[in-house]
Amino acid sequence: MSETGVPLADLPASIRPQRRTASGWRFQGVLPKLVLAPSVFGVGIAVYGFMIFTFYLSLTNSRMLPDLTFAGFSNYVNIWNLDTWNTSLINVAIFTALYLALCVAIGLGLAILLDQRIRGEAAFRTIYLYPMALSFIVTGVAWRWFLDPGIGLQNAVRNWGWESFTFNWIQDNDLAIYTIVIAAVWQSSGFAMAVFLAGMRSIDNEVIKAAQIDGATPFHLYRRIIVPHLRPAFLSVFIVLINLAIRVYDLVVAMTNGGPGRATFMPAMFMFSYTFDRQRMATGATSAIIMTVMVAAIVVPYVLFELKQDRQS
Amino acid sequence: MSRRAEAAMAPISNTVARRLVYLVLVIFAIYYLAPLYVMVVNSLKSLDEIREGGILSPPTVFTLEAWIKAWDTAQVGVTAGGLKIYFLNSVEIVVPAVILSTLLGALNGYVLTKWRFRGDGFFFGMILLACFVPYQMILIPMARTLGFLGLQGTIAGLVLVHVVYGIGFTTLFFRNYYAAFPNELIRSAHIDGAGFFRILWYILLPNSGPIIVVSVIWQFTNIWNDFLFGVTFGGFNSMPLMMALNNLVNTSTSVKEYNVDFAGAILAALPTLVVYVVSGRYFVRGLMSGAVKG
Numbered sequence: 001m002s003e004t005g006v007p008l009a010d011l012p013a014s015i016r017p018q019r020r021t022a023s024g025w026r027f028q029g030v031l032p033k034l035v036l037a038p039s040v041f042g043v044g045i046a047v048y049g050f051m052i053f054t055f056y057l058s059l060t061n062s063r064m065l066p067d068l069t070f071a072g073f074s075n076y077v078n079i080w081n082l083d084t085w086n087t088s089l090i091n092v093a094i095f096t097a098l099y100l101a102l103c104v105a106i107g108l109g110l111a112i113l114l115d116q117r118i119r120g121e122a123a124f125r126t127i128y129l130y131p132m133a134l135s136f137i138v139t140g141v142a143w144r145w146f147l148d149p150g151i152g153l154q155n156a157v158r159n160w161g162w163e164s165f166t167f168n169w170i171q172d173n174d175l176a177i178y179t180i181v182i183a184a185v186w187q188s189s190g191f192a193m194a195v196f197l198a199g200m201r202s203i204d205n206e207v208i209k210a211a212q213i214d215g216a217t218p219f220h221l222y223r224r225i226i227v228p229h230l231r232p233a234f235l236s237v238f239i240v241l242i243n244l245a246i247r248v249y250d251l252v253v254a255m256t257n258g259g260p261g262r263a264t265f266m267p268a269m270f271m272f273s274y275t276f277d278r279q280r281m282a283t284g285a286t287s288a289i290i291m292t293v294m295v296a297a298i299v300v301p302y303v304l305f306e307l308k309q310d311r312q313s
Numbered sequence: 314m315s316r317r318a319e320a321a322m323a324p325i326s327n328t329v330a331r332r333l334v335y336l337v338l339v340i341f342a343i344y345y346l347a348p349l350y351v352m353v354v355n356s357l358k359s360l361d362e363i364r365e366g367g368i369l370s371p372p373t374v375f376t377l378e379a380w381i382k383a384w385d386t387a388q389v390g391v392t393a394g395g396l397k398i399y400f401l402n403s404v405e406i407v408v409p410a411v412i413l414s415t416l417l418g419a420l421n422g423y424v425l426t427k428w429r430f431r432g433d434g435f436f437f438g439m440i441l442l443a444c445f446v447p448y449q450m451i452l453i454p455m456a457r458t459l460g461f462l463g464l465q466g467t468i469a470g471l472v473l474v475h476v477v478y479g480i481g482f483t484t485l486f487f488r489n490y491y492a493a494f495p496n497e498l499i500r501s502a503h504i505d506g507a508g509f510f511r512i513l514w515y516i517l518l519p520n521s522g523p524i525i526v527v528s529v530i531w532q533f534t535n536i537w538n539d540f541l542f543g544v545t546f547g548g549f550n551s552m553p554l555m556m557a558l559n560n561l562v563n564t565s566t567s568v569k570e571y572n573v574d575f576a577g578a579i580l581a582a583l584p585t586l587v588v589y590v591v592s593g594r595y596f597v598r599g600l601m602s603g604a605v606k607g
Contacts, residue, residue: 031509032509033424035420035421035424036420036421036424038417039417039480040440042476043440043442043477043481044439046477047446048439050451050455050458053454054453054454057453066453110341113334113337113338118334118338126590126593127346128341128345129589129593130349130590131345131348132589132600133534133586134582135537135538135540135581137540137555137578139348141562141574141575141578142351142352143348145351145355145368145575146347146348146351146368151364155367156367156368160367186348194597194600194601195600246447250540254559254562268541271449272541275453288447288449288450288452291447292449292450295445295447
């Protein structure tokens with residue numbers, strides 16, 4: 001055993017320290033941990049500590065300021081009596097389902113089409129992916145006016161002579177949520193395309209050639225060989241996009257600010273509004289916990305999978 | 314396993330089908346470009362022309378008025394100074410936050426791959442979760458903590474927040490990159506007497522160019538585009554650009570100036586767009602490392 005408490009044998013041979021002087025070795029043994037310490041400390045407090053704090057707040061009756069008197073789980077019951085919360089959950093469910101389905105469909109479709117030895121592939125890829133570099137606020141501003149009946153697409157088509165053309169979803173209580181989907185898919189589907197295309201390009205050429213020699217039609221080739229090989233890519237796209245979808249906030253703020261009425265209100269907006277505007281901090285904390293449970297149900301298995309893979313390699 | 318730089322043979326080879334493929338690709342290119350086109354074109358028009366000619370027609374008279382107004386004089390919330398102040402705020406937030414989080418990521422990645430110790434996997438997993446925590450979870454305690462530290466509403470506070478929640482990604486980038494770096498080099502340097510920092514400085518960092526670029530671009534894009542932290546932790550004197558842009562668009566004036574909104578949106582998007590166009594390859598790599606196991 002070394003003086004630092006780390007068994008020398010446990011260190012990879014590559015970096016097992018050469019003992020020079022006792023103090024020098026001790027320093028070199030502690031130094032890496034010292035270097036890592038600020039990050040571990042910072043994340044420990046700002047992620048884990050804060051999560052515990054927020055969870056505790058959800059068990060209190062805090063309003064404008066934290067009130068640490070324990071009040072049980074009543075918030076978790078009462079939140080379901082709030083129409084705004086139920087509406088925002090329905091909205092985020094619709095949004096997430098459509099956003100995922102469309103991003104995957106468009107991303108996979110474009111990746112397959114781009115995989116046909118396309119002239120100008122790099123230019124197409126650049127065009128499909130650039131929205132990902134824009135913020136959700138910029139995306140929201142662009143689509144908000146583009147879809148605004150008075151100034152945007154509807155007005156433009158009417159100016160061309162089609163007087164009765166109507167496209168006013170963004171002001172329609174039932175349809176506004178789909179305009180958020182359109183903008184979000186515009187922003188992120190290029191990302192799905194890039195992940196799928198990278199997945200396709202990492203498939204062994206020999207496999208594809210063999211299938212082609214065996215007479216596989218393009219449809220069969222993609223259905224039976226290439227798409228099944230994309231399972232890791234599907235997993236990545238799903239996790240990243242679900243994570244984005246449940247947290248969607250900026251885009252809605254910039255496009256509709258939750259309206260018309262509550263038609264596009266989302267859980268992330270609920271959390272912000274109840275905590276900071278309506279001074280019902282405990283309810284805000286409760287909504288944050290529920291959102292996190294939804295995200296965690298998806299992300300935790302992924303992290304465990306990553307770590308397992310890591311140990312194997 | 315041979316990685317394909319491009320499709321080995323085009324699985325779809327029929328001429329008519331290939332024309333259709335190009336047609337679909339072009340239609341989607343139009344879908345992706347349309348909002349950008351609308352923003353650029355209308356930011357160069359006068360308000361009258363937007364109303365008369367519609368949003369899709371190119372400008373007949375080019376004018377930079379909307380751009381100048383968005384930058385210099387537009388009403389943002391209660392002040393009328395355009396976006397320029399907030400642009401600078403964002404720069405003041407982004408620069409230190411990107412440098413610090415990338416530096417910490419490099420150090421962490423170095424320790425976690427080349428100076429491994431018992432339990433390092435646990436610490437990596439722990440730091441990694443910072444990438445995934447829904448920010449709604451930490452808004453309340455972070456606001457309290459920043460208030461306690463006297464940092465609520467300050468640039469320094471926003472820098473701190475962005476660094477803490479950026480470490481997860483930067484550590485992931487550097488750890489995966491350094492894991493592939495040959496240990497023999499580290500060992501021989503160590504035998505020659507080089508210590509922790511000398512090895513990092515003289516051996517690893519000179520070979521870290523690509524991953525530094527990935528990390529910087531990733532952090533720059535995320536922090537520049539941030540809205541939630543800005544709204545929650547920013548103050549009157551530290552309001553970042555995205556928040557100001559949202560205020561600009563929502564400030565009720567007697568006449569809605571779409572051209573100014575569009576010019577402001579492009580101004581806000583320009584830095585990340587330029588980074589993307591200049592170094593898209595690294596941008597994509599960052600996205601991939603965040604998604605596909607990098």
